[in-house]
Amino acid sequence: MRKIGINFSKQGFDLTDEALMQLLHNVGFDRFFCGWNPDDAATDALCELAAKYGIVYESVHAPFRGISHIWEEGEKGDAYTAELKRVADSCHRFGIGYMTVHAANAPRFNNNGPHGSKFSTIGEERFAEIAAYAGERGVKIAIENVEFPDREMLSLVRALEKRGLQEGFATLFDVGHWYCYPSELDFAECFGKYLIGTHVHDNFGITDPRVITWDDDSHVLPFDGTIDYRRVGETLKNCPTPVSITLEISRTRNLLPWYADYTPEQFFATAAERARHVAQLCE
Numbered sequence: 001m002r003k004i005g006i007n008f009s010k011q012g013f014d015l016t017d018e019a020l021m022q023l024l025h026n027v028g029f030d031r032f033f034c035g036w037n038p039d040d041a042a043t044d045a046l047c048e049l050a051a052k053y054g055i056v057y058e059s060v061h062a063p064f065r066g067i068s069h070i071w072e073e074g075e076k077g078d079a080y081t082a083e084l085k086r087v088a089d090s091c092h093r094f095g096i097g098y099m100t101v102h103a104a105n106a107p108r109f110n111n112n113g114p115h116g117s118k119f120s121t122i123g124e125e126r127f128a129e130i131a132a133y134a135g136e137r138g139v140k141i142a143i144e145n146v147e148f149p150d151r152e153m154l155s156l157v158r159a160l161e162k163r164g165l166q167e168g169f170a171t172l173f174d175v176g177h178w179y180c181y182p183s184e185l186d187f188a189e190c191f192g193k194y195l196i197g198t199h200v201h202d203n204f205g206i207t208d209p210r211v212i213t214w215d216d217d218s219h220v221l222p223f224d225g226t227i228d229y230r231r232v233g234e235t236l237k238n239c240p241t242p243v244s245i246t247l248e249i250s251r252t253r254n255l256l257p258w259y260a261d262y263t264p265e266q267f268f269a270t271a272a273e274r275a276r277h278v279a280q281l282c283e
Contacts (some may be wrong), residue, residue: 002282004275005031005058005246006268008046012252013264021049023264025169027272031056031244035086036063036099047094058198058246059142062087064102071104071123071152081126084141085133085195092137099134099197100142100172103127103152127156128163130152135168142172142196146181148219154190157165173236174248179227180216192239199248200278202227222274233281245279247271 008030010020024032026103032055037043062084069076087099104118127141135143145153153171160169171191178187180203202225203218222229236243251259251267262270 001276002242002279003030003056003244004272004279005029005033005056005244006271006275007033007246007248008032009250011250011264011267013267015264017046017050018049021053021055023268024057025053027265027269028276029055029268029272031058032056033059033061033100033244033246033248036060036084036090038090039094040090043090043094053060057094058244059098059100060087060091060096061100062141067102067246068104068118068283070126071118071120073122077122081130084130088130088134088139088141091134091139096139098140098142098170098172100144100197100199100203101142101175104146119152122278123154124159128160128165131160131168135165140168140170140196142170143178144172144174144199145183145187145191146174148214154185157191157194166194170194172197172199173239173243174199174224175227175232176201176217176248178235179203179225180206181212182206186235188235188238195239195241195243197243198236198246200232200245200275201247201249218254219248220254220256221249221271222247224256229278229281233283234276235283238258242282245275245282247275 006024007068008020047057066076066080067103070080071077084101091099143153143156157171171194173187173195175198200222201219202222203216204221204225206212207214207216218225
């Protein structure tokens with residue numbers, strides 16, 4: 001059975017960090033990730049809690065607001081590049097194996113007609129610089145499928161591969177994005193050999209076929225939306241590395257009525273049960 005993990009979030013409950021870590025341990029999670037924190041003291045405290053309860057600090061999610069500037073000339077792109085290097089430094093310092101990055105972001109776009117690619121030479125150069133920097137520190141940047149999985153992501157993976165930077169980059173399969181930001185590409189075929197992790201959550205698909213929007217990216221518990229997890233299992237089985245099933249869920253973002261009735265123990269126990277169910281579908 002694959003390992004199961006979850007985003008380290010209190011989900012609107014009144015919990016301390018230690019109470020949450022203990023609860024995750026008690027219900028069976030053995031790894032977690034969270035957003036990058038530039039405060040080393042806070043990261044160190046979280047590492048100590050993880051060690052106390054025997055839970056692996058699997059990854060951090062790098063900042064993604066403004067990522068599209070990385071493809072553009074100018075100071076904003078340079079600043080974002082420098083920030084991603086700081087994330088790599090933090091991962092190296094605390095023994096965190098990988099950092100999840102978005103290749104691009106488009107919170108909302110019209111789905112009628114073609115869309116121009118953001119891919120550019122300056123963006124490729126910057127990502128190559130970051131991947132090399134991370135690889136030298138024993139860290140990988142895990143490129144996550146987002147709004148443009150068949151453009152920026154494929155172009156970027158091919159470019160980094162061509163440069164021989166495999167020590168510094170990987171891919172990450174976000175199940176919710178795969179469903180509400182549909183791609184014509186087969187994820188396992190195009191990206192599976194570099195797969196290092198997952199973000200697993202559910203949603204209800206594209207609510208308006210004219211518009212692709214992150215408003216559809218609900219992050220509800222697996223099996224509470226309309227994703228066919230049998231297809232998810234087949235996709236992951238077709239990737240060579242049996243990576244963990246790591247939830248990225250939100251109880252409060254798109255609150256389903258019954259989510260308000262959960263106690264913390266009930267919610268996280270249910271989350272662990274759903275993660276194990278997904279893991280079973282990958283066998």
